[in-house]
Amino acid sequence: MSNDWRDFGPDPLSPPLRAALGVFVRHGYHGASIRTIAEAAGLSVPGLYHHHRSKQAILAAVVDAAMQEMLDHTRAADAAAEGDSPVGRFENIVEALARFHMARRDHAFVASTEMRSMEPATRAHHVRQRDEQQRMIEDAIRAAVATGDFSCPHPEDAARAVSSLCVSIASWYRPGGPLSPDEIVERHLVFARGIAGATTA
């Protein structure tokens, strides 16, 4: 993982979970019936229950897998900039985030959209993961401010704004669209630097 944080391999979700994800994306958690999910997975209903305890457990598994993968990649991106300037760390993290929201657009969409459908424990776990990710951005901004590379009076707000911006990619990006992932990354790096108050071109 240390070097390939830019690459997302095939979806690691098990077939039933991937099927569930598709249904969640199209209909939302409450609009998705166990029957529809089972059909999409090519399983009978009890067959699906053999793999997962409940519909809620399916949601938790999908969301946790997504958040783990996101954290893995952003952490690796951060680590890969070890020794670089804080700006390099910031840019790596943003790039990892942006790439994740394209490569795993459905996963990210469901994770951000279905918070209210999660049971308290699941939701708390999810929020913790999201906060950790956001703090990584914030830390990088603070470091860059310390070196004078960024001029940013409110690093926490800027981090949230950058994060929101990357998350929102998942709601409009379509593979095969007019812009390539590389172009989208490039442009969002510019936006993110603008939000963080980069002082140099």
Added chain:
Amino acid sequence: MSNDWRDFGPDPLSPPLRAALGVFVRHGYHGASIRTIAEAAGLSVPGLYHHHRSKQAILAAVVDAAMQEMLDHTRAADAAAEGDSPVGRFENIVEALARFHMARRDHAFVASTEMRSMEPATRAHHVRQRDEQQRMIEDAIRAAVATGDFSCPHPEDAARAVSSLCVSIASWYRPGGPLSPDEIVERHLVFARGIAGATTA
């Protein structure tokens, strides 16, 4: 409306629609039962149906009211900057958007979150309204680029980013939170100028 685009009066939604909005926010469209909505509205179920043809019609009414109010205020904010520099237009529009997403946080949240729950006609209408709003931002950016106030190679992407940023306010802002609306507006104006590549302080 010409001068008071910054102010949002009391929620114009009828009591049943306001009640429905609250349930939609907490549980999502599919998670909201007509029974729950009726209870929240202090009506019997058929009493609710007396006012609205279907659950879907309730969603459409709520979303359309929200989008109309958003468009009214952003248009007025744009018009109020008539004669100003393009930057003034841009800032007015962004401020109107930000204020809307705080004053009508629930409305905006449901409108942006429940697109997949809308029937095709409703969704198409909604998308048209959203696109018009986004084009207002884009036009202002292009004008500011023409005057040299902004340096922005991709105005359409920047407009989407600015719009996404304002929309995302609705998902974390709480009245009575640590920041006042005025502070939030101020900070988001800075973020938005950063995204659009403002060349001057």
Added chain:
Amino acid sequence: MSNDWRDFGPDPLSPPLRAALGVFVRHGYHGASIRTIAEAAGLSVPGLYHHHRSKQAILAAVVDAAMQEMLDHTRAADAAAEGDSPVGRFENIVEALARFHMARRDHAFVASTEMRSMEPATRAHHVRQRDEQQRMIEDAIRAAVATGDFSCPHPEDAARAVSSLCVSIASWYRPGGPLSPDEIVERHLVFARGIAGATTA
């Protein structure tokens, strides 16, 4: 009435009852909603209730009007054959029955079809009217048997068969169809004579 038992004037049903009849025919009693009936009548729902106590009362009124008109015409047809041979009585009654089931096809259809939807009292009344009508046929047959014009070992069964035959006209006859009412009458007179065992052409 004494002479014009062959003619059926305009439908004597009040407009709301006529509207209800149409809905009953198309959807059946249970499939007909008060709202649909009110709409068909051009009335509001309470407006309809102003004229009739309940949906059941509407059915009773429609059915009773139909049966009364049927009895009026068959009695008059019978009376008009006073002094004729029993065969003349028989034929007059059958003709009246056949003509009624064409002229008031919807009324007759509902009356015969919705017996199970009538409350006990209404149903009992209806059955009494139907039995009286059937006995008129039976009496005529018996009289014709006594004169040797008919050869019929079971007049009661024959009367029921003749009655059923006339009732069934209502379920296929359409005004403007290939056969004129006069032709249909003529042919059913032949069938009825066949059922009753007429011994002469």
Added chain:
Amino acid sequence: MSNDWRDFGPDPLSPPLRAALGVFVRHGYHGASIRTIAEAAGLSVPGLYHHHRSKQAILAAVVDAAMQEMLDHTRAADAAAEGDSPVGRFENIVEALARFHMARRDHAFVASTEMRSMEPATRAHHVRQRDEQQRMIEDAIRAAVATGDFSCPHPEDAARAVSSLCVSIASWYRPGGPLSPDEIVERHLVFARGIAGATTA
């Protein structure tokens, strides 16, 4: 089937369908609630839905089973008269029809009564089956006219009258009534020959 067209074994309907049939007979299709049907079948509501897709599908299954059985028996009765005079064919068909409307009185009643409650496709199928049956009678009559056994100027109308007569048995016959099925058959053969204009005793 070749020899036993006179006998109707135990009702071939599955228990849930038989239960539904009973409820349809008593209350009509629209008056029959799925709850009542399920109770009559000794099932829960979803248990009933496990076996049948919808209330309409239940009606279609019941009606089609009835019409199939009717066609099977009348065809067999017709075939059994192979080589006989046309009058023999005619009598066999009528007897099969009459017996069917006694042995399967509820099935026949619902099939003829609930045409308006069938969805278009189901209704079309039903009408086709009914027409085929009626044409069998018509053909037999025409053949008997050709041999001079019947004198009947309008075979199509006579066939419809004979058919209606047999169908109407289902609306008054009760097992254990004053007349045995054999007696009823005998009398209806006489009526049918009368309608068709039989020239010989």
Added chain:
DNA sequence: TATGAATGAGTCTTCATTCAT
């Protein structure tokens, strides 16, 4: 391991009917 059958509780929606105005 996998599934046909089952279910209590819930879904959205409509029912016939009433009443204040």
Added chain:
DNA sequence: AATGAATGAAGACTCATTCAT
């Protein structure tokens, strides 16, 4: 005489889940 607003009960149907096989 007419209606907008309301409702308890019921409509057909589906839910997530279980269990015997």
